[in-house]
Amino acid sequence: MDAAQFPTPPADSGDFADLIEANRKYAETFEYAGFDGVAKAGIAIVTCMDSRIDPLKMLGLTHGDAKIFRNPGGRVTPQALEALVLGAHLLGVERVLVIPHTRCAMAANTEEDLRIKVGKSAGQDASWQPFNVVPDQTAALAEDLRRVRTHPLIPDSVKVGGFLYHVDTGLLEQKF
Numbered sequence: 001m002d003a004a005q006f007p008t009p010p011a012d013s014g015d016f017a018d019l020i021e022a023n024r025k026y027a028e029t030f031e032y033a034g035f036d037g038v039a040k041a042g043i044a045i046v047t048c049m050d051s052r053i054d055p056l057k058m059l060g061l062t063h064g065d066a067k068i069f070r071n072p073g074g075r076v077t078p079q080a081l082e083a084l085v086l087g088a089h090l091l092g093v094e095r096v097l098v099i100p101h102t103r104c105a106m107a108a109n110t111e112e113d114l115r116i117k118v119g120k121s122a123g124q125d126a127s128w129q130p131f132n133v134v135p136d137q138t139a140a141l142a143e144d145l146r147r148v149r150t151h152p153l154i155p156d157s158v159k160v161g162g163f164l165y166h167v168d169t170g171l172l173e174q175k176f
């Protein structure tokens with residue numbers, strides 16, 4: 001479908017005009033039509049939402065190579081496991097990297113800190129909002145790897161590694 005054929009956008013679409021314009025340029029030289037959703041390099045990455053992390057580039061990977069699941073802290077949540085099970089069985093995943101990082105807000109703050117900060121920004125009570133902070137990153141990473149390795153639907157043939165990404169050097173440190 002050509003962009004010109006899209007139905008009339010919602011009235012507030014101007015909020016995204018700069019990004020839509022950039023997308024139209026992107027689509028002009030789009031090379032991935034008909035591409036399938038398999039992880040071409042057999043890689044799945046679970047990492048933090050932090051904007052300092054470029055998951056593909058930091059591993060020498062490119063478009064189409066990996067399944068990437070991100071959340072605050074880069075934790076192996078039930079949704080991450082859902083992604084990894086699908087990845088392992090249907091999308092060609094053979095190796096899983098779980099990658100938290102240095103100077104992560106989820107490890108540097110307590111739940112209470114974040115509730116106070118968000119509450120101030122929101123101008124209202126945020127004490128009910130869970131943030132799942134990480135008091136001990138190494139212990140959390142060990143637990144996250146255990147969750148992947150012991151999942152009954154993730155086969156033993158899938159290699160699982162735990163790493164810490166150093167945001168000030170770009171280096172990946174293998175922990176497990």
Ligand SMILES: [Zn+2]
Binds near residue numbers: 074
């Ligand atoms: Zn983070």
